[in-house]
Amino acid sequence: xxxxxRIPMEIEEQVEGDLGSKRMVVNFGPQxxxxxxxxxAILEIEGETVTGIDLEIGYLHxxxxxxxxxxxxxxxxxxxxxxxYLSPLCNNVGLSCAIEKLxxxxxxxxxxxxRVILYELSxxxxxxxxxxxxxxxxxxxxxxxxxxxxxxxxxxxxxxxxGARLTTSYTRVGGLLKDVPDDFEDQVRAxxxxxxxxxxxxxxxxxxxxxxxxxxxxVNAISAEDAVSYGVTGPLLRACGIxxxxxxxxxxxxxxxxxxxxxxxxxxxxxxxxxxxxxxxxESFKIVDQALTRLPKGPVGVPVPEVVIPTKDQGNKPNGGxxxxxxxxxxxxxxxxxxxxxxxxxxxxxxxNGELGYYLISDGGPKPWRWRVRPPSxxxxxxxxxxxxxxxxxxxxxxxxxxNIIAGELDR
Amino acid sequence: MESMxxxxxxxxxxxxxxxxxxxxxxxxxxxxxxYLPSIAAGLAKTMEWMVRPKATxxxxxxxxxxxxxYRGEHRLKKDDQGRPNCVACFMCATACPAECIEIVAxxxxxxxxxxxxxxxxxxxxxxxxxxxxxxxxxxxxxxxTPTYTRVATSRDEKVYDLVKLLSN
Numbered sequence: 001x002x003x004x005x006r007i008p009m010e011i012e013e014q015v016e017g018d019l020g021s022k023r024m025v026v027n028f029g030p031q032x033x034x035x036x037x038x039x040x041a042i043l044e045i046e047g048e049t050v051t052g053i054d055l056e057i058g059y060l061h062x063x064x065x066x067x068x069x070x071x072x073x074x075x076x077x078x079x080x081x082x083x084x085y086l087s088p089l090c091n092n093v094g095l096s097c098a099i100e101k102l103x104x105x106x107x108x109x110x111x112x113x114x115r116v117i118l119y120e121l122s123x124x125x126x127x128x129x130x131x132x133x134x135x136x137x138x139x140x141x142x143x144x145x146x147x148x149x150x151x152x153x154x155x156x157x158x159x160x161x162x163g164a165r166l167t168t169s170y171t172r173v174g175g176l177l178k179d180v181p182d183d184f185e186d187q188v189r190a191x192x193x194x195x196x197x198x199x200x201x202x203x204x205x206x207x208x209x210x211x212x213x214x215x216x217x218x219v220n221a222i223s224a225e226d227a228v229s230y231g232v233t234g235p236l237l238r239a240c241g242i243x244x245x246x247x248x249x250x251x252x253x254x255x256x257x258x259x260x261x262x263x264x265x266x267x268x269x270x271x272x273x274x275x276x277x278x279x280x281x282x283e284s285f286k287i288v289d290q291a292l293t294r295l296p297k298g299p300v301g302v303p304v305p306e307v308v309i310p311t312k313d314q315g316n317k318p319n320g321g322x323x324x325x326x327x328x329x330x331x332x333x334x335x336x337x338x339x340x341x342x343x344x345x346x347x348x349x350x351x352x353n354g355e356l357g358y359y360l361i362s363d364g365g366p367k368p369w370r371w372r373v374r375p376p377s378x379x380x381x382x383x384x385x386x387x388x389x390x391x392x393x394x395x396x397x398x399x400x401x402x403x404n405i406i407a408g409e410l411d412r
Numbered sequence: 413m414e415s416m417x418x419x420x421x422x423x424x425x426x427x428x429x430x431x432x433x434x435x436x437x438x439x440x441x442x443x444x445x446x447y448l449p450s451i452a453a454g455l456a457k458t459m460e461w462m463v464r465p466k467a468t469x470x471x472x473x474x475x476x477x478x479x480x481x482y483r484g485e486h487r488l489k490k491d492d493q494g495r496p497n498c499v500a501c502f503m504c505a506t507a508c509p510a511e512c513i514e515i516v517a518x519x520x521x522x523x524x525x526x527x528x529x530x531x532x533x534x535x536x537x538x539x540x541x542x543x544x545x546x547x548x549x550x551x552x553x554x555x556x557t558p559t560y561t562r563v564a565t566s567r568d569e570k571v572y573d574l575v576k577l578l579s580n
Contacts, residue, residue: 071509074544075507075509075544078509078510078540078542078544079509142458142461146461148467149467152467156479159478159479159482160479160481163481163482163483163543163556164482164483164541167540167541167542169542169543169544177543177547178481181481196419196420201457205457208440208444210444282420283420285420286420289419289420309547309548312552316549316552317550317551317552318550325550328503328548328550329501329503329550332503332506332507332548333506334506
């Protein structure tokens with residue numbers, strides 16, 4: 001029997017060469033604390049340089065779209081809460097707007113203004129946490145704690161308005177769960193004072209911070225052409241210098257009445273994304289201020305009893321006597337429900353991470369036939385390998401936190 | 413609009429122009445280069461935050477009070493004669509997105525209604541506290557209370573029955 005051939009040591013050394021330039025495959029995630037969720041990236045590194053990156057998604061797949069087909073139009077809002085867990089109200093509003101577009105309903109001015117305020121407050125809570133976590137991943141821990149304090153105040157507002165801190169489920173087709181409480185305006189104004197102060201403090205910490213700038217400038221850059229071809233939207237696209245914002249391009253909820261800018265930066269790197277997010281925060285504060293000032297009086301639900309259940313009287317019973325009760329029952333009974341016409345619709349809103357689209361197909365029944373979400377995170381994440389290639393391993397962390405990927409929305 | 417522009421302006425946006433601006437930015441860069449003023453400024457910021465009101469609660473001792481309208485555990489309301497308001501119309505069970513409400517009805521012993529629930533079970537482990545049952549109830553019978561901390565040692569304890577819900 002022949003002895004197995006064995007490669008002599010010298011040859012092995014020649015093949016592998018210096019250990020510093022040896023190619024290695026490293027798992028980044030799914031349990032890595034810097035992935036902010038269950039994301040897995042398989043890095044191919046040579047020394048400290050990333051030569052290839054392979055993304056694996058689906059660790060938080062929850063089947064939301066399939067569950068949505070088994071829920072009525074109004075019940076779908078509870079699923080949308082759980083997709084983007086940093087800004088659930090944006091998902092609520094987006095879904096309701098999509099169904100209203102399919103049904104051809106125009107919401108009341110008060111409802112639209114409240115939705116805009118809550119949408120922008122959600123954007124503030126999302127961006128401020130995103131900036132804070134970006135700073136934390138690069139070593140600036142106190143900024144993250146400050147941003148969490150501000151988000152806590154925002155969650156108090158959401159709790160006061162909707163009755164829950166995270167699982168808000170606030171919107172209904174053609175209206176809202178309930179009107180805002182009386183102290184809503186005072187509470188938001190109080191937050192705006194402290195929020196602006198903290199935001200300026202955060203900027204003061206980061207804008208001239210040498211470590212932060214060195215870790216951000218020129219890191220993880222993506223060109224404008226690549227960003228467009230990947231379908232990247234939101235702050236990432238605006239960081240490349242393209243001023244695409246759904247609120248300006250296809251206004252909804254009366255966004256054309258508000259005076260705000262779409263901030264853009266050049267470079268498409270982590271620093272530009274940070275600057276875009278911070279500048280958008282000021283614009284959001286501006287929109288909230290305008291919307292609060294002009295908050296119209298009136299009902300929050302459209303006066304169509306087939307769509308919005310009749311308001312309740314003092315004894316908490318449906319108004320309108322027997323007729324009101326019939327409409328109330330017709331809204332909920334099996335085989336009845338909202339009169340959604342046969343058809344399909346795509347409606348996009350500008351969520352904090354980018355274009356959040358809902359594509360709904362109705363067969364005229366009480367439930368959607370198909371319920372598809374275009375999550376901004378999925379398309380933003382597609383451009384990630386291209387951004388990382390050629391960079392350092394530590395830049396992967398910086399880039400990932402600047403993308404603000406929400407795993408619940410990414411995998412749905 | 414002018415005042416709004418100044419309120420919502422990033423501190424990085426330069427104010428003023430000319431020599432003053434250049435001098436200020438040169439001074440800012442110098443203070444970063446010298447390094448010690450930055451450390452002093454950072455420590456001053458830390459001290460400032462130390463004396464601010466605390467954002468945290470010492471939880472078991474200090475309980476957080478939920479606001480009115482918070483969506484916590486359910487309860488079934490009773491009328492002035494102590495009977496449940498519920499008429500077993502199944503609207504809450506139909507409206508529930510989590511399908512956690514289970515009702516068994518029987519003919520009512522009282523002349524003012526047709527049906528009453530003989531069993532009313534809510535699986536609190538399935539419940540997502542969305543409040544749609546409260547919204548759907550036409551008789552003001554079910555409502556969500558601000559209670560959110562309730563501990564159980566088994567799964568069966570978290571399935572609330574009629575007696576538990578009426579006394580909640």
